Amino acid sequence: MAKDLTGMPFEQIEAFVSELGGKPYYAQYLFAAIHAKGVDDVAQVTPLPKAFRGTLAERGYRIERLHPVEHHTDPDGTAKLVFDVGDGQRIESVVLTDGDRRTLCLSCQVGCRMACRFCATGKLGFARSLGAGAIVEQVYQAAARCGRIHNVVYMGMGEPFDNTQAVLDSIRILNHPLGLGLGQRHITLSTCGLPEAIRRFAQLCWQVRLAISLHAPDDALRRRLMPVAGKVPLAELLEAVREYQRITHRRVTFEYCLMRDVNDSPAQARDTANLLHELNAAVNLIEFNPHPGCGYKPSDRDRMHRFRDVLGRTGIETVIRYRRGRSIKAACGQLGAAWLTDGASHGNSASPRDQASDP
Numbered sequence: 001m002a003k004d005l006t007g008m009p010f011e012q013i014e015a016f017v018s019e020l021g022g023k024p025y026y027a028q029y030l031f032a033a034i035h036a037k038g039v040d041d042v043a044q045v046t047p048l049p050k051a052f053r054g055t056l057a058e059r060g061y062r063i064e065r066l067h068p069v070e071h072h073t074d075p076d077g078t079a080k081l082v083f084d085v086g087d088g089q090r091i092e093s094v095v096l097t098d099g100d101r102r103t104l105c106l107s108c109q110v111g112c113r114m115a116c117r118f119c120a121t122g123k124l125g126f127a128r129s130l131g132a133g134a135i136v137e138q139v140y141q142a143a144a145r146c147g148r149i150h151n152v153v154y155m156g157m158g159e160p161f162d163n164t165q166a167v168l169d170s171i172r173i174l175n176h177p178l179g180l181g182l183g184q185r186h187i188t189l190s191t192c193g194l195p196e197a198i199r200r201f202a203q204l205c206w207q208v209r210l211a212i213s214l215h216a217p218d219d220a221l222r223r224r225l226m227p228v229a230g231k232v233p234l235a236e237l238l239e240a241v242r243e244y245q246r247i248t249h250r251r252v253t254f255e256y257c258l259m260r261d262v263n264d265s266p267a268q269a270r271d272t273a274n275l276l277h278e279l280n281a282a283v284n285l286i287e288f289n290p291h292p293g294c295g296y297k298p299s300d301r302d303r304m305h306r307f308r309d310v311l312g313r314t315g316i317e318t319v320i321r322y323r324r325g326r327s328i329k330a331a332c333g334q335l336g337a338a339w340l341t342d343g344a345s346h347g348n349s350a351s352p353r354d355q356a357s358d359p
């Protein structure tokens, strides 16, 4: 059976190299060849003895790569890569450029089980989770086409804590000094808010940034927008966040997608401020992207600014994220809209993850 080396953290490679009787430094050669040098075939990891390379091939070890089947660019600098991940399924990643810095918004699942009502991915349903190799490959392929990636956000298609092992392994790989060496502070993991997973994540004490989808300041509205909220009341979610902060002392960002006359009133801004005031919290306000079959509409800019100002006056750092990459359907909502309209297989997330900063 083929074993994908691309998705194995360094410690796992070390372990099997030792089992196969290889020297400890073989693991270093192998990991660096895959994650720093872009080698595609174990036979080409030439610092390793030929006999050991032969053993790897015989045992079914492979270096699996992803290849984009489409690459689109928007005049605003946003790029979208579409990947075929096998079995007819596709995912998308979006590269957002800000000056000379690039952020990759990547996918961790084909589709999503969480079914948030404002998200096209939620409408597409769930097909399967990606392995760690397919997750890190999105970073390497984006860098090869768009230039160095400075930040990675797990905000594309899928819920990271519904694919926790692969997501954590991918972070270990991206962070490893023999590979890309991407600092943990340059990685953001965004969740719809699963308390047990947040508690377990806290135990790792990593410096990875945590973002949580809030989208409503009360349970009734949040349940309407996010089915997961039916199982997780806000009180329980915020208790998990408090525990996370007691352990890690790290700020948490709350994502709030503004939809006209749904969750964008000044009163709701005040309720949001009251909800978060005792936390070390920042808020990203996201401009909603409409898509077919979804009746929500974006807030107008005045209401967005008022919402931001109400939060800002209470001392909560609040930033508006405007839509980017609309002409190539790389803005959230637009991406899912394209897949829904075309009746194609799973496309990218329409989750509210646009990253343009408040001008």
Ligand code: SF4
Pocket (backbone or CB within 6 Å): 112, 113, 114, 115, 116, 119, 120, 121, 122, 156, 157, 158, 159, 191, 192, 349, 350, 351, 352
């Ligand atoms: S917003 Fe995120 S968690 Fe919700 S359905 Fe979309 S991808 Fe899944």
